[in-house]
Amino acid sequence: MDTDLEAMYRGILAGDQRVVSEEVEKALGAGVEPERILREGLIPAMRETGRLFEEGQYFLPEMLVAARAMKAALRVLEPRLAAAHVEPIGTVVIGTVEGDLHDIGKNIVSMMLNGVGFAVRDLGADVKAERFVASVRDGGADIVAMSALLSTTMPNMKKTVDALQAAGLRARVKVLVGGAPLSAERAREMGADGYAEDASKAARLASAWVGAPGAEHA
Ligand code: B1M
Numbered sequence: 001m002d003t004d005l006e007a008m009y010r011g012i013l014a015g016d017q018r019v020v021s022e023e024v025e026k027a028l029g030a031g032v033e034p035e036r037i038l039r040e041g042l043i044p045a046m047r048e049t050g051r052l053f054e055e056g057q058y059f060l061p062e063m064l065v066a067a068r069a070m071k072a073a074l075r076v077l078e079p080r081l082a083a084a085h086v087e088p089i090g091t092v093v094i095g096t097v098e099g100d101l102h103d104i105g106k107n108i109v110s111m112m113l114n115g116v117g118f119a120v121r122d123l124g125a126d127v128k129a130e131r132f133v134a135s136v137r138d139g140g141a142d143i144v145a146m147s148a149l150l151s152t153t154m155p156n157m158k159k160t161v162d163a164l165q166a167a168g169l170r171a172r173v174k175v176l177v178g179g180a181p182l183s184a185e186r187a188r189e190m191g192a193d194g195y196a197e198d199a200s201k202a203a204r205l206a207s208a209w210v211g212a213p214g215a216e217h218a
Contacts, residue, residue, distance in 0.1 A: 015065025095127030
């Protein structure tokens, strides 16, 4: 790992928002691609945080400060990932499902979707099936995108798919799911149209669904 990426990696593990923001600024200034910063610096640090938590070396407070440092980094990166598209290529309603407060991955997916030209309506975390349904019904959407990080909240994705069906909206939207406990098979079982293991793949798949030119390069 480069020394600058190493510094932000360590900054996340230490939960030091100031260091992380400064290191991200520095890396951007030195011409490092935002996606590389995410892929090689920030996301591995969050993965390591999870490993330390699992091993009993980190507890909830450490996970929380690491998450705050990660969010500070994302605030610096966001303008660089945002698109300057005039006409959106489609509309996505996105949220982390009911009972689940993990929103970092969802935020990255949201930024990437925006970056490839989607208008994104972000409902936040702990989103009940009825809120997804209401958002599609009242505001329209091409894609419903759901994130879950807990094996206990993953079934709430199916609840949303079923609620869209019951509201007569299922055929109008594509359903995209992702998050650590998911797999293509689980996505299929719950009746989603697609699964993406990371934010870039989510953006690529969503672009392909709306027939956006250059989707394969997203
Ligand atoms: Co929690 N947590 N957490 N946590 N946490 C995990 C998920 C865990 C794996 C840690 C561990 O034990 N190793 C474990 C879940 C175990 C399981 O169910 N299998 C866990 C647990 C147990 C818990 C609590 C239950 C702990 C407790 O209270 N005892 C609790 C639950 C709270 C709740 O949600 N109700 C809890 C709480 C928290 C914090 C609040 C402290 C904090 C979240 C802060 C926040 O998000 N605002 C937190 C954190 C930070 C983590 C870890 C360390 C990091 C998550 C993260 O942000 N990763 C996590 C360990 C880990 O993931 N290894 C862990 C970085 C992020 C970029 O990756 O979210 O995976 P990720 O997103 C990726 C892909 O998954 C994908 O793209 C993203 C980027 O490319 N993706 C999608 C995600 N959504 C997608 C949607 C798509 C497509 C792709 O399409 C729509």
